[in-house]
Amino acid sequence: MAENCSHNCSSCSSNCSSRKTESLLKEPHKNSTIKKVIGVVSGKGGVGKSFTTALLASFANKQGKSVGIMDADVTGPSIPHAFGVTDHATGSEAGIDTVLTPSGIQLMSMNLLLDEATTPVIWRGMVISGTVMQFWTDVVWKDVDLLFIDMPPGTGDVPLTVFQSIPLAGIVIVTTPQDLVKMVVEKAVNMANIMHVPVLGIVENMSYLTCPDCGKKIEVFGRSKVEEIAKEYAIPAIARIPLDPKIAEFADEGRIEDYETDALADIFKQIENAPELK
Numbered sequence: 001m002a003e004n005c006s007h008n009c010s011s012c013s014s015n016c017s018s019r020k021t022e023s024l025l026k027e028p029h030k031n032s033t034i035k036k037v038i039g040v041v042s043g044k045g046g047v048g049k050s051f052t053t054a055l056l057a058s059f060a061n062k063q064g065k066s067v068g069i070m071d072a073d074v075t076g077p078s079i080p081h082a083f084g085v086t087d088h089a090t091g092s093e094a095g096i097d098t099v100l101t102p103s104g105i106q107l108m109s110m111n112l113l114l115d116e117a118t119t120p121v122i123w124r125g126m127v128i129s130g131t132v133m134q135f136w137t138d139v140v141w142k143d144v145d146l147l148f149i150d151m152p153p154g155t156g157d158v159p160l161t162v163f164q165s166i167p168l169a170g171i172v173i174v175t176t177p178q179d180l181v182k183m184v185v186e187k188a189v190n191m192a193n194i195m196h197v198p199v200l201g202i203v204e205n206m207s208y209l210t211c212p213d214c215g216k217k218i219e220v221f222g223r224s225k226v227e228e229i230a231k232e233y234a235i236p237a238i239a240r241i242p243l244d245p246k247i248a249e250f251a252d253e254g255r256i257e258d259y260e261t262d263a264l265a266d267i268f269k270q271i272e273n274a275p276e277l278k
Helices: 051-060 125-137 157-163 182-192 226-232 245-252 266-275
Strands: 034-043 066-070 095-097 106-108 144-148 170-175 200-202 238-240
Touching: 034 051, 051 066, 051 125, 051 144, 051 170, 066 125, 066 170, 066 245, 095 200, 106 125, 125 157, 144 200, 144 266, 170 245, 182 200, 182 226, 226 238, 238 266
Parallel strands: 034 144, 034 170, 066 106, 066 144, 170 200, 200 238
Antiparallel strands: none
């Protein structure tokens, strides 16, 4: 502490131990009960982040967890379609209600608020970020053990808003086996470190193709790098999701909950061990 300290930090430039950092975290809706929040992020688009979010949520639901998905990709929401959800969200002065998938996963997405799912959302960043925050402060999430947030790609307005304003227990990074994967993952890891949010796992989507005749794993996009990257950045769990025609079929038909995979088991263990909200 500096000599002659007035204890008025707002007028002082000293970086002393008595300075208090103002928290930007926002409280969820007063009627919400959420035990744990997990962000699903990617350093670039087109890697299957929404698909991974859907698989993680479905896997957790099958383990007996009460699950919710906040679709924070406001301008490109795809979560409702993957689950075959077409109902519109409703609400009252008491808050906005989520919409349930066939297996009972709670959803909130911009597409659930539009008259037509094909209506484009042509908004600037601040408005989009504000909408995402309303998904947290105005939506009633009922007795949710795990709330997954499907974030838009990159490190822009919405990811920054979520990292700063919502108490994340950790994040899962989604990538693909391409040459630029290291740079993409590094961006996400560095943002998580800056925001003091742990990285729980990394998913390598489209990791390989299984030959239907001989069962051999063919690495279509080149040799997998996910294990090396996880070791370099001390990421505790990995998952390799194959190129599988059934994935596209199930997602297109709105039956993503029916797709079975145990590839996410190790990441789910890390999610279970992450701290709950206080």
